[in-house]
Amino acid sequence: MRKSALSALLLFSSLTPAFAADDALTPPDLTAKAIELLGQTIAIESVEGKGNVPAVANLIADELRKGGFAADDIVITPMGETATLIATYKGTGEKKPIILSGHMDVVGANPEDWTRDPFTMVQEDGFLFGRGTSDMKFGLVMMVETLIRLKEEGFKPDRDIILALSGDEETHMATTMALADELEGADIVLNADGGGGALDENGDPVAYYLQGAEKTYADYIVTFTNPGGHSSQPRKKNAIYDLAQAALNLSNYEFPVMWSDITLESFRQGGLNTEGEIGKAMRDFAENPKNKRAIKILSERPEYVGQLRTTCVATLLDAGHAPNALPQRAGMNVNCRIFPGVSPDAVKTTLTDVIDNPEATIELADEVHYADASPLRDDVVAAVRKAVDRRYPDLPIVPEMSAGASDSLHFRAHGIDSYGVSGIFMKPTDMYAHGLNERVPVAAVDGALDHWHTLLTDLATGE
Numbered sequence: 207m208r209k210s211a212l213s214a215l216l217l218f219s220s221l222t223p224a225f226a227a228d229d230a231l232t233p234p235d236l237t238a239k240a241i242e243l244l245g246q247t248i249a250i251e252s253v254e255g256k257g258n259v260p261a262v263a264n265l266i267a268d269e270l271r272k273g274g275f276a277a278d279d280i281v282i283t284p285m286g287e288t289a290t291l292i293a294t295y296k297g298t299g300e301k302k303p304i305i306l307s308g309h310m311d312v313v314g315a316n317p318e319d320w321t322r323d324p325f326t327m328v329q330e331d332g333f334l335f336g337r338g339t340s341d342m343k344f345g346l347v348m349m350v351e352t353l354i355r356l357k358e359e360g361f362k363p364d365r366d367i368i369l370a371l372s373g374d375e376e377t378h379m380a381t382t383m384a385l386a387d388e389l390e391g392a393d394i395v396l397n398a399d400g401g402g403g404a405l406d407e408n409g410d411p412v413a414y415y416l417q418g419a420e421k422t423y424a425d426y427i428v429t430f431t432n433p434g435g436h437s438s439q440p441r442k443k444n445a446i447y448d449l450a451q452a453a454l455n456l457s458n459y460e461f462p463v464m465w466s467d468i469t470l471e472s473f474r475q476g477g478l479n480t481e482g483e484i485g486k487a488m489r490d491f492a493e494n495p496k497n498k499r500a501i502k503i504l505s506e507r508p509e510y511v512g513q514l515r516t517t518c519v520a521t522l523l524d525a526g527h528a529p530n531a532l533p534q535r536a537g538m539n540v541n542c543r544i545f546p547g548v549s550p551d552a553v554k555t556t557l558t559d560v561i562d563n564p565e566a567t568i569e570l571a572d573e574v575h576y577a578d579a580s581p582l583r584d585d586v587v588a589a590v591r592k593a594v595d596r597r598y599p600d601l602p603i604v605p606e607m608s609a610g611a612s613d614s615l616h617f618r619a620h621g622i623d624s625y626g627v628s629g630i631f632m633k634p635t636d637m638y639a640h641g642l643n644e645r646v647p648v649a650a651v652d653g654a655l656d657h658w659h660t661l662l663t664d665l666a667t668g669e
């Protein structure tokens with residue numbers, strides 16, 4: 207049964223007393239308001255092709271105006287069926303701006319497949335269900351309500367705080383590129399669509415992950431062509447054999463080991479919490495990233511190999527055209543996750559050397575943007591430390607290089623240090639971003655609002 211938006215909202219209001227607990231970090235009425243706005247954003251199906259992103263932008267703009275933003279400080283720019291929103295919280299201009307980055311679009315969801323209507327937020331079993339709750343309307347709403355809270359408190363930042371919302375992060379990122387162009391020269395990007403805290407199965411905190419780097423996603427198409435002919439008259443030269451050899455060469459190749467401040471610190475901290483041989487290898491690698499034994503052990507683990515180097519792997523094959531014909535064409539897709547700072551062209555050169563057959567053509571499937579890792583800045587780490595300590599004192603803060611790309615990629619490519627600093631804490635087993643029955647814990651709202659409030663009051667007022 208589908209619940210109406212109204213009955214969902216009534217459910218939230220009946221929840222309000224839970225937030226009034228003595229240990230609440232955020233005024234309970236603000237927490238309730240954030241949940242209400244989250245429900246309103248979820249109700250707008252801002253999926254590619256539906257043309258609904260501008261409606262999300264208008265909703266956010268209304269909320270900001272009601273919360274004290276001047277109409278002139280909010281700019282919505284249509285781009286085809288989607289849009290960007292830039293809202294500026296004016297500061298004294300002593301320092302360069304902070305950008306709060308988020309996206310208004312969501313991945314598609316088929317209501318037939320969901321237990322609940324994906325576009326009606328429902329509160330059940332301590333969770334808020336709906337497409338886009340975790341990716342990333344939750345984070346977006348936390349940033350919006352925090353800016354409104356700061357206005358109400360009369361906060362005067364020493365720099366502009368610019369809310370920059372993209373409208374096609376899940377697909378083309380054209381709006382992200384436009385935002386990154388327009389906002390060039392900013393000091394820091396804080397992205398709500400990365401990082402965040404992990405809880406164990408008992409709900410106890412494990413660590414907070416601060417995302418400061420992303421690997422570059424790139425698909426290369428490797429193709430061999432051949433005049434072909436009748437299969438009763440085979441020749442030595444065969445496109446499938448050439449491709450098979452190319453695939454074998456690739457499987458035997460390892461890209462060189464690389465590291466950054468982020469991966470070394472991530473291994474160091476991971477090593478402290480990991481038992482046995484693996485934990486030792488992580489600590490040893492952090493100590494000396496040329497340690498051959500550590501590299502060998504970590505390279506054998508699928509969950510760590512991507513943190514050590516660029517990886518490229520054959521993922522799709524497409525060869526031949528008839529059972530009784532010599533193949534005229536054989537191709538494979540090679541999916542690469544490129545270490546930050548390495549260009550896709552350099553990877554293509556490596557693939558060419560590894561495949562080592564002048565008859566191979568190797569092409570990127572799509573245009574690829576790439577960026578270097580952001581440095582582990584003291585001011586950002588200190589602000590995150592302060593924010594995390596308010597909920598979980600002394601919880602480890604682990605820097606993270608993620609395998610996929612968010613809006614931060616394009617800001618990093620414009621030279622702006624960018625960090626995934628989501629305020630959410632949840633169990634990895636509750637993560638359903640992009641999947642069915644996407645959800646966030648209701649209990650995370652209070653702490654997440656406090657998290658953004660602490661980050662901004664710390665980073666925007668300086669020493």
Ligand SMILES: [Zn+2]
Nearest residue numbers: 341342375399
């Ligand atoms: Zn996202």
